[in-house]
Amino acid sequence: MKALDIVVLGASGFVGQHLLPRLRTDGHRILALSRCLDRHHTLLRTPGVTWRSLDVYDRDALTAAMRGADAVINLVGILNEKGRDGHGFERAHVDLTANVIAAAKAAGVPRLLQMSALNAGRGKSHYLRTRGEAEARVKASGLDWTIFQPSVIFGPGDGLFNRFAGLLRPLPCLPLACADTKFAPVYVGDVVEAFARALARADSVGQNYELYGPRVLSLRDIVKQTAKSLHRRRLVISLPDALARLQAFCCDFVPGKPFSGDNYKSLQTDSVGGVDGLFRLGITPRDPVDFVDAIVARSSRQRRLDSDRRPR
Numbered sequence: 001m002k003a004l005d006i007v008v009l010g011a012s013g014f015v016g017q018h019l020l021p022r023l024r025t026d027g028h029r030i031l032a033l034s035r036c037l038d039r040h041h042t043l044l045r046t047p048g049v050t051w052r053s054l055d056v057y058d059r060d061a062l063t064a065a066m067r068g069a070d071a072v073i074n075l076v077g078i079l080n081e082k083g084r085d086g087h088g089f090e091r092a093h094v095d096l097t098a099n100v101i102a103a104a105k106a107a108g109v110p111r112l113l114q115m116s117a118l119n120a121g122r123g124k125s126h127y128l129r130t131r132g133e134a135e136a137r138v139k140a141s142g143l144d145w146t147i148f149q150p151s152v153i154f155g156p157g158d159g160l161f162n163r164f165a166g167l168l169r170p171l172p173c174l175p176l177a178c179a180d181t182k183f184a185p186v187y188v189g190d191v192v193e194a195f196a197r198a199l200a201r202a203d204s205v206g207q208n209y210e211l212y213g214p215r216v217l218s219l220r221d222i223v224k225q226t227a228k229s230l231h232r233r234r235l236v237i238s239l240p241d242a243l244a245r246l247q248a249f250c251c252d253f254v255p256g257k258p259f260s261g262d263n264y265k266s267l268q269t270d271s272v273g274g275v276d277g278l279f280r281l282g283i284t285p286r287d288p289v290d291f292v293d294a295i296v297a298r299s300s301r302q303r304r305l306d307s308d309r310r311p312r
């Protein structure tokens, strides 16, 4: 396919770090935007990628950055906001998407690939509601859009198995909210392959791709699989609903919000999908069970390296 000039927002995150090298293998030229490159200085070494610090909420600056590009990919998303009233989600999901659309139109960029999530627009969480509102903006944009709706994403550096590994290492038992909620975790390599293929296929314009893996796991299964890969015996206690709500309420006030009331609301809906977007794009989804050992071992190795590097 023709090499494209692509602007990527949210490229410094977990998915972005896998997407950029994949797009480079197709020869695309990439401008990756970050709100603050100082926090991500190792990224500047990504071969073949130009990085720029930019206030992505500044429409004029965004328009200038997009001028001459063939496509824009919006990966920005948050799982938690500072407050609790939904404003943070609205800003990061809806306002930013509106900004991206306006800037793309002003700069003459015809193509938009928008990252969203399974269940966007469903349920009572601000997270899913604002995801749905952002999707509606994209669909009404008049641009050549494609939307991706993944279940939870796993892979090296993920926030799933790595996060639970971090909790399970020091704790003998883990009280788990919403333990029965089901996921179909999708491999990050399959997610970025979907983006790469969609860019190359004209028939992906105007399409919504649900991205999910071949195995349905409850949250409890995911935690138990992580403990198994860590070779630790851990007690996983499924919290009854009232205690799950209480845990969510308390965590809302913990710095960094390890869990939140909004997370609790999102977790009331299974994240399993219905129409297989990976199949539609000719991608065979990978099974998380084949990867957990390597992901957890890598995170243990990284922890050892980090502690060796720490000044004593």
Ligand SMILES: NC(=O)c1ccc[n+]([C@@H]2O[C@H](COP(=O)([O-])OP(=O)(O)OC[C@H]3O[C@@H](n4cnc5c(N)ncnc54)[C@H](OP(=O)(O)O)[C@@H]3O)[C@@H](O)[C@H]2O)c1
Binding pocket: 009, 010, 011, 012, 013, 014, 015, 016, 033, 034, 035, 036, 040, 056, 075, 076, 077, 078, 079, 092, 096, 115, 116, 117, 118, 150, 151, 152, 153, 154, 159
């Ligand atoms: N990981 C998953 O399991 C999963 C599942 C479903 C959907 N998704 C969606 O997939 C996308 C990528 O996920 P990810 O795991 O790579 O996310 P991530 O690691 O959190 O990265 C997202 C990037 O967005 C930028 N960002 C964060 N907060 C922002 C804000 N308030 N305003 C503007 N930019 C902000 C950050 O870039 P800078 O700091 O450099 O600006 C960050 O690197 C997100 O939209 C996410 O919601 C992820």
